[in-house]
Amino acid sequence: MSKIIVMASFHPKKDKANEVKEIILSMIKPTRSEEGNELYNFYEEKNKDDKIISFHLFEIYKNSAALDFHRETTHYKDYRSKIEDLLEKPREVKVLNSIDSI
Template identity: 30%
Template sequence: MTIEVIATLQARPERESDVEAALRVLLTHSRKEPGIRRYDLYRDSTRPTTFHLIEAYADEAALEAHRESAHYLRYREQAGDWLMAAPMVAVLDPVAVARGE
């Protein structure tokens, strides 16, 4: 069963471009992982220092593999001080989802 996650990160204003650059590197590597179905980055349209990652994993093993990957751990170490607070992460259970073909 696919596991879907939304992570919300708020950059310190003076580090906004650094956070975006680090997230783009994370995206590039994460999208190459075999168990990742989706890994997309959005900027909040009303709060430009807030970013949202929308992620989908093939299963729990794929999510755990991502969390243990070198590029994810490197990002966390690098960007931790650039954020206003710890990321808010929500693992979602589908209720009513439309799937495109």
């Protein structure tokens, strides 16, 4: 089975960046403690005025079952219920299957 890579992008509404950031930060510890999670990194993108314009998650899971498990956790469902109304547009998520990676 190949590893599953998830890349997710979030574009917060004006003045909602801190709320979005806090919600995603609350996901880090419980997600990293999941048995099938191998990587869960959180990034922010700023404009030339040093204002946050988007957030990005880069995740690696052992296999598709590990990703399925993640999506059934309480912390994942809680984050999903809170974050959508704070975003300018729907979150962008790409789920990739590893072909050749280290």
